[in-house]
Amino acid sequence: MIKVESICAKIGPNRILHDISLEVSPGQITAVIGANGAGKTTLLRSLSGLIPLESGSIEFDGKLISNIPAHKLSLQGLVHIPQGRQIIPGLSVRENLILGASNLTSQRSEMENDIQMQWARFPILREREAIMGTQLSGGEQQMLAVARGLMMKPKVLMLDEPSLGLAPQIVHLILRTLRELASQGLAIILVEQVAMLALEYADEALVLRNGQCVMKGNSRELLSSPKLISSYLS
Numbered sequence: 001m002i003k004v005e006s007i008c009a010k011i012g013p014n015r016i017l018h019d020i021s022l023e024v025s026p027g028q029i030t031a032v033i034g035a036n037g038a039g040k041t042t043l044l045r046s047l048s049g050l051i052p053l054e055s056g057s058i059e060f061d062g063k064l065i066s067n068i069p070a071h072k073l074s075l076q077g078l079v080h081i082p083q084g085r086q087i088i089p090g091l092s093v094r095e096n097l098i099l100g101a102s103n104l105t106s107q108r109s110e111m112e113n114d115i116q117m118q119w120a121r122f123p124i125l126r127e128r129e130a131i132m133g134t135q136l137s138g139g140e141q142q143m144l145a146v147a148r149g150l151m152m153k154p155k156v157l158m159l160d161e162p163s164l165g166l167a168p169q170i171v172h173l174i175l176r177t178l179r180e181l182a183s184q185g186l187a188i189i190l191v192e193q194v195a196m197l198a199l200e201y202a203d204e205a206l207v208l209r210n211g212q213c214v215m216k217g218n219s220r221e222l223l224s225s226p227k228l229i230s231s232y233l234s
Helices: 040-047 070-076 093-100 108-121 123-127 138-150 168-183 195-201 219-223 227-233
Strands: 002-011 014-024 029-033 053-060 078-081 156-160 187-192 204-209 212-218
Touching (some): 014 029, 014 053, 014 187, 029 168, 029 195, 040 078, 070 078, 093 138, 108 138, 123 138, 138 156, 212 219
Parallel strands (some): 029 204
Antiparallel strands (some): 002 014, 002 053
């Protein structure tokens, strides 16, 4: 579904990513792990068109998309849920969901069906349907951010640090939801600083350090690898 070949990217004069390659298939969760400053967020921003590539290529759903603007990629099904939730705080839960689908050509009945699917995934959001974003807890905001992303009918869903600042039970609820979505055929890229948590739910993983991939492979094999700690912390 997405194939990345040897991409490099800069922020200002500094090269942040160095020859990163990865592939994500439908039904697969690929985790991107590493310490702060490893280049994880820059990788997602490069894939979603927010940062231009210096070199390399990105193929999405069989088409080259290198340096296509982010708003066009999201309409094609490459959906990026950024770090920090970034819901619209002055809108209600329902209005945030409608906003997620507002650029699609969905009929009203189809949009309502999609909203009902989000209520089924996150029942607490149904209870908070009319509540403004500012009144939601951090966990509820993260659920809403995921639900709003799903309203865009993604083919690839990219999430940046969804566990940040949340209680463990909420984190596992969200990650179990991602695992279920993958079982239904969605391709997912999960950026996480908490390596063991990400590897528990992912199929494949790559470890970044200083903008370079230093390990890559099956998540279960990486989880049991003695090289992981040295690669992650050195």
